[in-house]
Amino acid sequence: MTKCPHCFNAITADLHAWRCINQGCQLRPDMVATRFTGVQTHSRRIVKLNRPEDQPQWAPPTNLACPECRQPMRPICPTCHFELPPGWRDGEAITIAMAGARATGKSVYLGVMIKQLERLVEQMGGSLVFATERGRSTYKNIYEHALFEKRGIIQPTPVATLSDSYQREPLILSLGVFGGKRRFLVLRDVAGEDLERPVQNAQHLQFFGSADAIFYMFDPTQVPSIAGQLPDLVSAQLHEGGDPQVVLENLMRLVGTGTPKMSIILSKFDTMQMLRRVKGGPWSKIMSNTGAGFMRDPGMLTPAYDQTDGNLLHFEVQSLLHRLGAQSLVTSVVRPHTGNQLMHRFFVVSALGEAAEGERIHKRGIASFRCLDPVRWVLDAHGVL
Numbered sequence: 001m002t003k004c005p006h007c008f009n010a011i012t013a014d015l016h017a018w019r020c021i022n023q024g025c026q027l028r029p030d031m032v033a034t035r036f037t038g039v040q041t042h043s044r045r046i047v048k049l050n051r052p053e054d055q056p057q058w059a060p061p062t063n064l065a066c067p068e069c070r071q072p073m074r075p076i077c078p079t080c081h082f083e084l085p086p087g088w089r090d091g092e093a094i095t096i097a098m099a100g101a102r103a104t105g106k107s108v109y110l111g112v113m114i115k116q117l118e119r120l121v122e123q124m125g126g127s128l129v130f131a132t133e134r135g136r137s138t139y140k141n142i143y144e145h146a147l148f149e150k151r152g153i154i155q156p157t158p159v160a161t162l163s164d165s166y167q168r169e170p171l172i173l174s175l176g177v178f179g180g181k182r183r184f185l186v187l188r189d190v191a192g193e194d195l196e197r198p199v200q201n202a203q204h205l206q207f208f209g210s211a212d213a214i215f216y217m218f219d220p221t222q223v224p225s226i227a228g229q230l231p232d233l234v235s236a237q238l239h240e241g242g243d244p245q246v247v248l249e250n251l252m253r254l255v256g257t258g259t260p261k262m263s264i265i266l267s268k269f270d271t272m273q274m275l276r277r278v279k280g281g282p283w284s285k286i287m288s289n290t291g292a293g294f295m296r297d298p299g300m301l302t303p304a305y306d307q308t309d310g311n312l313l314h315f316e317v318q319s320l321l322h323r324l325g326a327q328s329l330v331t332s333v334v335r336p337h338t339g340n341q342l343m344h345r346f347f348v349v350s351a352l353g354e355a356a357e358g359e360r361i362h363k364r365g366i367a368s369f370r371c372l373d374p375v376r377w378v379l380d381a382h383g384v385l
Ligand SMILES: Nc1nc2c(ncn2[C@@H]2O[C@H](COP(=O)(O)OP(=O)(O)O)[C@@H](O)[C@H]2O)c(=O)[nH]1
Pocket: 100, 101, 102, 103, 104, 105, 106, 107, 108, 109, 153, 154, 155, 156, 157, 192, 237, 239, 267, 268, 269, 270, 271, 349, 350, 351, 352, 353, 354, 355, 356
């Protein structure tokens, strides 16, 4: 059984759906797709088939023709009507959703992490490829172009209900065959604004509840005691963001009774490391501890996630969050009010390695830190890498 790369709901052998792709076939309002995308969506003819209960050997038709125009149809998710990439039902998907307030570094992280994952997979003799053309071009035009070609930063992610919001397009990566099955990694970005507002009946955000993992980003530069110590260069470009606690509460509401793994990520960690140089400051001693896991990056020497290193870091970051006054954030995850305790782990990452200079990445280029840890933790749990 696998999951839909868009709504993250289970795709089972019991229910199949197809949509006509003939340009000439009539378009009608698609209420299901509209609810799941958050914007008015139209579809051509859709056909759904249930597996007959008394026929366990039943296989769906392979070349279904549209009942109206007799042209070919393509498989879609029976739940949200997203077109499934080729070979989807035979593979297995690992689904990850980004979360966090505005400007916490979600999109930049995603852009850099995918590049690093590509290198890691290549180092292992494999290759990382996008499973959909739209995902590939979204990554290229939005993330890669901004970060690696223009050497600038990514524009703020538009709210999901705007018609051109690129994060509705999941980034679907094919990792290769592991354990006899083709594995896909699905990454969904989100606009912080969508999580800062109350999220009643937001069906287009329900995918959080069905995700295998959520990467929740917390930006230390938005903590006043940190911001006050940072050099002007960093504090001058601090972006306004929502309350991380409110975002986490909204997120937990969306997760509901779901059981995603939670990666709580302290982002832009280069700024914290810089506090080492603020002599006599309250943070210089903590950040000068060269033995600390958060001061070194085990890098790409081994493809697998290092549990011992990860466990050490987990407790270090948890105590850093306490010192940052983010205790309630930790409690919300460790002992949630809902009683729905999620498997969680704390991480640090720096995607850029250094603060951007205005709208540009600093001249020394991107030197990221521990960006693969969270994704390796998730892949490891699924027996991949
Ligand atoms: N110092 C530092 N700044 C970062 C880093 N990642 C992102 N930023 C800054 O944070 C801003 C917001 O990042 P973005 O990924 O767009 O945030 P999002 O709204 O959560 O997607 C960027 O424009 C950068 O200036 C990092 O690793 N280090």
